[in-house]
Amino acid sequence: MRDILTYLASSRYCVEDLIENELVALPEDTVIADAVKVMKDGGISSILVRSLSSSARDPIITGIVTERDILYRVIGGNKGPYKTILKEVMSSPVVTIEKGSSVDEAMSLMRNKKIRRLLVIKRENTKAVTLGLVTLMSITDGMNHDQ
Numbered sequence: 001m002r003d004i005l006t007y008l009a010s011s012r013y014c015v016e017d018l019i020e021n022e023l024v025a026l027p028e029d030t031v032i033a034d035a036v037k038v039m040k041d042g043g044i045s046s047i048l049v050r051s052l053s054s055s056a057r058d059p060i061i062t063g064i065v066t067e068r069d070i071l072y073r074v075i076g077g078n079k080g081p082y083k084t085i086l087k088e089v090m091s092s093p094v095v096t097i098e099k100g101s102s103v104d105e106a107m108s109l110m111r112n113k114k115i116r117r118l119l120v121i122k123r124e125n126t127k128a129v130t131l132g133l134v135t136l137m138s139i140t141d142g143m144n145h146d147q
Contacts, residue, residue: 015106016099018139019120021132025050025059028087032074035065035086046117046133049090061119061130063090094119099131106134 025048026035035047046066050059065086073089074081097106097118106118116136121128 013103015101015134019132030086032081032084049086063092064094065090096121
């Protein structure tokens with residue numbers, strides 16, 4: 001695995017090449033059970049959490065909830081999935097990386113923060129626009145497609 005990551009880090013890839021751009025952002029007050037259904041139906045392993053004051057078309061991302069968060073913080077924390085909302089278990093703030101950053105930078109940031117997902121953004125004037133996610137899985141899949 002380390003050889004694959006080393007290869008990718010030294011390759012021509014930047015995070016923009018590996019973006020998973022089919023994002024789902026749900027409001028902070030969504031109950032975990034509903035979020036799990038969306039994740040299951042969409043075949044996704046994480047949900048972005050958006051501010052209640054933002055719209056689905058122009059979300060303000062306040063956090064992220066992963067399968068692991070649900071397992072450890074909800075189930076392992078003995079919280080009810082029909083009573084617990086995303087805001088209570090989300091990781092916040094979401095760690096971001098600029099679209100032109102290298103795979104090496106992304107891997108280093110993931111390693112230092114002990115995370116597996118980074119929100120890829122681009123700056124437009126004073127606003128950060130969300131482009132998608134880059135994940136450890138998308139990095140390793142990039143290697144498989146390259147060979």
